[in-house]
Amino acid sequence: MSSPGKYFKDAWSGVWTVLIGMRITISHVFGKKVTRQYPLERYQLPERARNRLYVNMDDCIGCDQCARACPVNCIAIETAKAMPGEDLGVTSGGKKKALWVTKFDIDIAKCCYCSLCVWPCPTECIKMTDVYEFSENNRNNLVYNYITLTPEEAVLHKENADKAAAEAAAKKAAAAAAKPAAPKPAAPAAGAAETK
């Protein structure tokens, strides 16, 4: 096992492989260095880069698809139905908007940057940008509010929508209560009215 030949071969291979390793490292001293001096030189991110989210509120129709697609539930959306006379404008695709978006918060600290919210958006208003330097000192500053309405407007629209919904519910209840006052048809129809 330990023959004199092996002994000298071991000693020689020890020295020789060390010298080969040393030659590789010294050749790198004179080679190209790969360090980029960030923040003086920045790397140009590819166009598909997935970093901070951006929402173009002019195009948002409040469909809630992005909030439903998010695996970590970091998007919170609240909408309010527009009143009959109000004109909310159109999206860039020509579609008429019908909902006021009164709350659109993304907790960017929770976001896992998977881009699952980008795909279902029908107007392509939510996008991932290439901004990656957005650290904050206060964790609450990482909850981004995207709505373009002022808080008073948001409250106003919400109240209008709630009032309209309450009126509609009251009207429906009144209609349902008024139904039995009308002449009752034959038994099956009465049975149908009861099961309603």
Place this chain on the structure above:
Amino acid sequence: MSNIPVDFIDVKKIPQVETQRLRTDEMVLNVGPQHPSTHGVLRLEVVLDGEIVVDVVPHLGYLHRCFEKHTESMSYPQVIPYTDRMDYLASMGNNFGYALTVERLCNIQVSEYVEYIRVIMAELQRVASHLVAVGTYGLDIGAFTPFLYCFRDRELILELFEMTCGARLLYNYIWIGGLSHDIPNEFVPKCREFIKKSRETHKEINNLLTYNKIFIERTANIGILPADVAINAGASGPMLRGSGVKWDLRRDDPYSVYNKFEFDIPVGKGWYGTVGDCFDRHFIRMLEWEQSLNILDQALDSLPERTDVQAAIPKRIKTPVGEVYSRIENPRGELGYYIISNGGANPFRCKVRSPAFVNLSILPIISKGYMVADLIAILGSTDIVLGEVDR
């Protein structure tokens, strides 16, 4: 562990310990959870007799994030970002395995172009993962420079991935029924550039680390895993192939289009020591790196006609009631997903058979009788990622 037929090494019979007539106490040493060379948060309770390891008890769970419970409350496509985060050094593999499993459950066929892209991404990921494994193994042994050479190459791979799907580490790329993006036009030339550069780095790392006499002394004849013990314990990947067992899921249980490529399955031969020692496992990773580059070359050469990569993605995933188990060859071993579906939008149960977890359980068996420095070498050769061990 008690019903695995294994000859435990009797510590008292080891020559170094036999001659001691002094009464020596056994010392319990805690390696971790914060330690530079446990690859993540792992606590190893090591019982030592002087420098010789008498027993090792791994304590896990420091990185448990309830992945399997989470899947029960999310729809099938929403699970994919979570699968990324299990084995965060080989995310494409995790996505791939899950997508394959659900596709088998729902009987979804994808186009050949999509399959080729998936294989290209999986093999690129294999190279990236082996680069980390080799680099950090060198770091554990004490060689600081190969680590940086490996990471320099890994940067090129991560740039390729970023160009394709936008993220560098956690991709959410391989979806159920297709991919999230098609490869851009610059991908193929840049990939070929990378393959050429990587072959040079492969030679360099071999000369700097693998054939270095000191490295050989540190890793040969250490942590010998006999083939029958490996099979009984459920090892897979380089751990199993290092012991001489020629078992690779890409060849023995082919999935996707792997049966179209020609590549070797490197098997441990005991090049500088015995079959199944740490050097074999390390060298197999180096050889697998080279074989992955060959597969990449073949795949890029024979890329079929471009099709829409999102064509087969269903609008709403309708799973039949049933269960399916599907497995892929992760860089670490056999990654299996077992999904039980009750017909709803969420998986009823998604169980992951993680290779690193099973490989880690072999650690107590193979490290008895060696020294503390060898324990670190053996742990490095199992190539565990705690995200996968703990899920």
Place this chain on the structure above:
Amino acid sequence: MTPNFLQDWLTKLLGNDAIPIVVVCALPLVFILVYALIAILGEMKISAWMQDRVGPMRTGWKGTFQPFADILKLMQKEDTTPSAVDKFLYNMAPYIVFIGAYAAFAALPFSSAYMGATLNVGIFYIVAISSLAVVGILMAGWASNNKYSLYGAIRSVSQIISYEIPAGLAILCVVMIAGTLDLNQISAIQSGGIQNWFIFGGPFPMEKRLLLLPVMIVLFIIYYITSLAETNRTPFDIAEGESELVAGYHTEYSAMKFAIFFLAEYANMFAVSAVAATLFFGGWQSPFGEVLGGPVWGIMWFVLKSFFFVFVQIWLRWSLPRLRVDQLMSVCWKFLLPFTLVCVVATALIVLNF
């Protein structure tokens, strides 16, 4: 030009006896401090270049101010002393290690006109006094009350005392050829240009030189390897192996005491490199013979040669993995020692017959 020149001249100038002694003793300390700054920066930059990086670039011009920043950081750090340590040993240990390294500078021939202490047993003194560091390391490991530190300290001690044997024997061979233990004399013998350095055979007739050449090369390699082990550098840095023992025997030290350990390691590196340069490469002799020779230029040559060997030590650190402790021992006792003994016999035969 006697080595006492500086001390005599100062005594004549000032008339006092004490101040010149203080100056002569303090000069190596000043040198160590300046050299440590250069060495720290050198290690950072050279290791970075070998790893395809650029190292520190922001402090000062291309990072040259980095060592000052590091020293300032170490000085202003909180000096924590764990409560369960053995206070006296814990506080004394860094200083003992440093003294072991610093005292060796007394016998280093910086030039033909300056040597810290004119000892005629120069090299013998150096080998003896650098063993003092062993005591310091043991104190540090024991007093830290930490399993990892104790492991590191014991490994380090066994390594240093084992490797002193091949080192001493290699030095013995050179002493046999030179015929004197005084390092200044050994430098002086190698005068006349690069071909007269001991590594190329020495200033001897042709047959003796040809026979000595292979022996000297082997001896130099052996001495260089043992010097790596003496200073706990990779591949023999099992004592401070970061991936196993965090930092070995200086795990529990912070701030200034850690800085003193650090300083002691670099001083030791310089001392052993200087000895290698003197014994084999001519010390303060210029390679061109009389051109650029003399006492003042001698300092430059001496420092340059030692810096080159320090650079090779840094180079080896970043190219090689670490040896395990029993392999370390087997390299010493099974490989270095037999080769050294063969070289001793060969040298003795050559010296006696030629």
